Amino acid sequence: MRPEDEHYFERLESGLDEALGVAETARGMGGDPTPEVEIPVAKDMADRVENILGIEGVADRVRELEGQMSREEAALELAEDFAEGRVGDYETQAGTIEGAVRTAVALLTEGVVAAPIEGIDRVELADNPDGTQFVRVFYAGPIRSAGGTAQALSVLVADYTRALLGLGAYEAREEEVERYAEEIDLYDSETGLQYSPKDEETKFIAENCPVMLDGEATGQEEVSGFRDLERVGTNNPRGGMCLVLAEGIAQKAPKIERYTAELDEVDWPWLDDLIAGTIGEDEGHDEPAGSESAEPAGDGTDESEAEEVEDEPTGPVRPDAAGKYLRDLIAGRPVFGHPSRPGGFRLRYGRSRNNGFATAGVHPATMHLVDDFLATGTQLKTERPGKAAGVVPVDSIEGPTVRLANGEVRRIDDPEDALECRNGVEAILDLGEYLVNYGEFVENNHPLAPASYTYEWWIQEFEATGADVRALRDSPRVDLGEPSPSEAIEWATEYDAPLHPQYTYCWHDISVEAFESLAEAVVAGEYVEGMLALEPLPEVRETLEDLLVPHSQAGDALRIPNSAALVRSLGIDEGLERTWESLSTAAHEWPNAMKAAREVAPFSLRERAPTRIGGRMGRPEKSEKRELSPAVHTLFPIGEAGGSQRDVSEAADHDHEGTRGAVPVQVGRRECVDCDTRTYETRCPDCGSLTEPRYECPDCEIEVEPDESGRAECPRCEGEATPTEWRVVNIRDEYESALREVGERENAFDILKGVKGLTSELKTPEPMEKGVLRAKHGVSAFKDGTIRYDMTDLPVTSVKPAELDVSVEQFRELGYHEDMQGDPLRHDDQLVELRVQDVVLSDGAAEHLLKTADFVDDLLTQYYGLDPFYGFDDRDDLVGELVFGMAPHTSAAVVGRVIGFTSAAVGYAHPYFHASKRRNCDGDEDCVMLLMDGLLNFSKAYLPDKRGGRMDAPLVMSSRIDPSEIDDEAHNMDVVDSYPKEFYEATLEMADPGAVDIEIAEANVGTDEEYTGFRHTTETSNLALGPALSAYKTLGSMTDKMDAQLELARKLRAVDETDVAERIIEYHFLPDLIGNLRAFSRQKTRCLDCGTKYRRMPLSGECRECGGRVNLTVHEGSVKKYIGTATRVAEEYDCRDYTKQRLEVLEMTLESVFENDKNKQSGIADFM
């Protein structure tokens, strides 16, 4: 580690220590469930693993093994330790296996995600017919967050431990095998799997897997075929099991095979068959969807193999069009391009500083021209290389090409221009370039798709010709990036370099016939005012549009400025004389005009934009405070007394058996250790000593001591003793005392919202004082007592103080002294390399954290009686403060430092920071919390006592990021400032990304340079360009969004609007209509007065609880909502009869259900 890095981390840690000191003092006052801060600091992964699991001795062993072997090997080594009793202390073999499996998953997920605690329910042993025992591992839904590899390896570890313990293998019965197949299909259709194995594959795995994969029931639908099996405890799909089998074993077989091969005790020879993909092959038509990463890889190899076989290729090298991203199209989220269609995004290789790690650079002018549907951080579901990408603005790439209403076709490279001419745009002929970095292809194991011809490639080719490029570069009269046509022609003819990309047109997007007729038209044309004037024939105009040749229409002619290179490319000389008679057979037979142009042009030509990438909008970007619904200020239970708003002051006026403010609620039953006073508070209200939970049998009312595992069984009736009780709490007293305690009056806030009931195991209420202060500052609590703000994750590796709204002085105070070039930092527009734990907040996040800081200060002074910690005046004060970053489905927070702000509705941070939370940036979002808020207010005592309750809670925090302990996806980002010529050439062959030598971040991991050296190839002027918010969020109703989406589909050349309309109806409207209709005819009802729900309408008609009015929960309006719109769209966009008829049948159904046959509405004809 470099000294400056060491210094940086020490600075973070001393800040953390200071805050921890204050928080420990505050918590020590006894106003919280525990007198300590409940988020332990983990210095490294080993600490996190041990902290999350709570198994002693794991951390030391992990550290021992870490230097010697890979993490996967360490997991297996630990399994041995467990089996031989060196780690963990278990009474049963099942417990031992469980410990080993959990540890393996924790290790493989870097101790960050909740999967090891929440995703594995338990391990049990069961008897085989031959007297041996086999292992059943019960998985639960949250195993999803472990990812396929860890899921699959958990099975391997279970098997390995089993073998070491001498237990038998599981032999699936025939009906169980069938059940697996049915269940996985059901789960796939209900919930969806990333990889859907063929039935044969599932059965093959089920037959061979030596451990029984089992799990908790998830989902409502039941299997219909193989029900009530003796050894399967449920008829519902077992979600965790389905994930492990499909996305784990089936999808990641090659990865597991690597480890089984090395283990003597474990023998999984059947994996070979699975990997070979021969299982169920004969049923060829039922092709599995395939993992996104594996599928295109396969396609690529097929294609290049095909090439080798034939001497003469019959068409250009292209990746296959893949339309999977168009599935489940949603109304209001537009399609930007159908798969690989001309006019869509043009693939350009490179990395800008806000690019990489599952993001894609789009020109801000494009963002505006797609009617603002794309903004910084908007998710794009995409054709390749991955499944999805976060959109980042990059303004040094080429913008979109449009046709305006006056017939002019031009490229727009300036966002201002885009806004000015937007209303006049008739068609978007091309979406512009789409910047993807090389590392993305590495990460997705996707063959390199042919590169667009761009300046950075051309210049390398030009340099290689022997031209004096240096002289040209130095010449004030020459702009190598934007030469004149004559310069371009001169360089291309004089030297042996291909024509400059500026004048290279999309010859591959037009037909040979179009090429020939354009040549004819040009020969018949003339020069007017220096521009080539052509007769405005529709086919000529269309060809020019397809080629992306800028032109205008004046009078009765198409006028093309700077036409010399175009004319020459058509094999026509300056005098507009054709230099060729006819094209060769080869040129004619080629599927596009590329060969023709190459044949007749006096210079060599490269394909301008061979790879087009289809995409559609996924999630919109996000920057919003996280609120429970309804929002909660205090985790104090008030039952129904607070009304639907859960208003504490309303509950304080609630009348219960004559007592004002008395409300029966379920709270913890606690007893003072000193004076035996009974209370629900964690401190004795009488003597101030600690209280402890008291377990009682609800029937026998006798006290029970829970055993080690936390189970408390009544010795008399064997029922379960509980630590909670129903108790009448006087909310009025609580409320008034809380106000008094913190010295606030009721008019300090509009409303104080509590919760209906507590969901935690011990049902410990939060002190209401905290809620009073939260309400005062307009912030609300999450289920664990913390205040959170969500933002879409985006990566950035270098920043300018100016774009972050901070001064260069502030940056220097933060420890930034040099810019990217190593020059001293003096100006606020110098680019500096970002440190790994520094984060940029969105404006909204900054505002919310300021409120949180004010709340924390009040809390410290008015509740704990200490000095304020923050004392902020404005948001500049936030710079340098520490926050927690924390992702859903994980249990570890990462400490970060605020360094500035952005107007984009996203959270920019170093890719390593996101990776340490196990996020990538393909549209994922997660939250920040203010450090002191987390330390003071988080308590495990508030966490829900249910599956997944410990997810999304900071059970541990990482104080510093170790690049070798983060999700290695981040290591695949390239860190160079240019790609070599050989790389571009390799893309034309669709080479494997591994075959190309470009430095990726991985190279520096484990070295002194691991925190630095993140260079980029492509500039962008600002992190927040383009619209501030996606139109998806600014447009009002769903119909408005959808109309805008279809309108855009009409404008985009790369989009087939009928297909879009068809898909919207198919995937959005029809499911909505059908679902609501089904819901209507089997709905529950609800009392309007007291909220009681009934499965069926009461025979009395009125509420059985309160006599109030009962009403439907699904109304006619919500059922019929979309039928009109759907029918209109089907007509307007000329959908298939099948679709129209489905709507007709539904409309008839709606009429039949909601209209009285004997009282039909008269048609208008009756009144004419």
Add this chain to the structure above:
Amino acid sequence: MPRSSSVRVVTALASHGYNAEREAVTLIAGASDPETAIERAVDAAPDDALTLTADHARTAIDATDRAPVFDESSPPETSTIDPDNPSVSTGTRDSPDEAETPSPVETKGSTDGIGAETAAGRSNDPERRSLAVTGDITGRSTGTGTYEDFVRTFRDRYEQLSGMLRSRVNHRPTDAVDAMAGGSDAAIVGMISDIRSTANGHWLVELEDTTGTFPCLIMKDRDLASVVDELLLDEVVAVEGTLAGDGGILFVDDLHFPDVPRNHRPSTADRHVRAALISDVHVGSQEFARDRWSAFADWLHTEAAAEIEYLLIAGDMVEGVGVYPNQDEELDIVDIYDQYERFSEYLKEVPGDMEVLMIPGNHDAVRLAEPQPGFTEELRSIMTAHDARISGNPSMVTVEGVKILMYHGVSLDEVIAELPEAKASYEEPHKPMYQLLKKRHVAPQYGGHIRISPEERDYLVMDEIPDVFHTGHVHKLGYGKYHDVLALNSGCWQEQTSFQRSVNIDPDVGYAPVVDLDTLDLTIQKF
């Protein structure tokens, strides 16, 4: 009781509390269905009798043996099937060799004789026919989907079904029971609003009437506990028992279903005339069994089928559109109107002088919510073949005096899912039908599979006892007698679909069950 001996008869009678004359025992043991005979005999015996006489036995046996004999004309040998305990419906007929069996003589004859329709001599007299429909929702759907409509529907269900139970118990409204002293005997007629097990494994059944609800406890160790398996939410039952000490709960001693009375006697036609009861044609599906259908239609033209004057179809005329996702990929005919047009063409293959009646099913282009009205005018104008009559689902069709309740059968899925396999399974689809007869409702449980469209009354109640109960939907053939009501689930005319293959359902394709309306004897013809 396939091999009953006198000893077993005596034991059985003793368990009912009767001694028996020796002759009576012999008579019963020799009856074709001793088990039913015993029950009948017990019913027939006067309340004060202690000893069952030969006369009682004779009356009982006559009644039992009047029950129809099930014939199977393919293969031609007639086999008698115990009506209350049929062999697994498809077991024998569906054996692999079956495919090799040459088609029955009659069928052969007809193949030769195509075009000789008139020669086959369908010389029946239309004047003597009668076909009337009641309980048809078509054109009478007055519900507008309001809360009140739902309440009205369920109240009507309660009124109709409780009416069948009231005379059997000395019941009180739940609010009156609530006010009764602890320890007293009480009875309630109520709609089941909740069933759950208690911590100790007993069953708590909550019964609801228009005055409120009352919890009823069925103890796990009582014989009665097994009845809980059969209960469905929202059916109406009567219970008798004792109130707990604090009066807050009723300990159930006895539970009654509306049921079909044991002494129910079916009506029959007064001439020898037959009706073919089929279902699930699924025209438009790639799997539509067109050859089997044509063979069936051809056979109807033959002498052997001359007495079949009625054809009743219990829904799913066509495969439909949008019934499940991506259905268009498995459709032979994608256009829904073309599907009906083609169906109409296929219907024309059957003799023109047959009376045809059909109700819709869940694949048809009508609302899915039950009761389903018959087809719209537009579809009717397409299906003009043979002036077929179209009615709603369900409908009670009286054919020459025989009441045939036609219901498509979507609720069978739910009954099969909810009840234990012994009481309801896809292999024996008539068994869930027995349950529906017992509950006197074609689709009791609300909120699950079944979709309800509320109407001014509950059209799904079996207010009248049918003589024949005809359903389809599950694509399995099954039949049997429940309290002398013939329950029949027709198979289908659609070969196994990929979906059925994936969930392990092997449909019974191409069976035409034919009922003799004068005897209610059933013949199954396989194509």
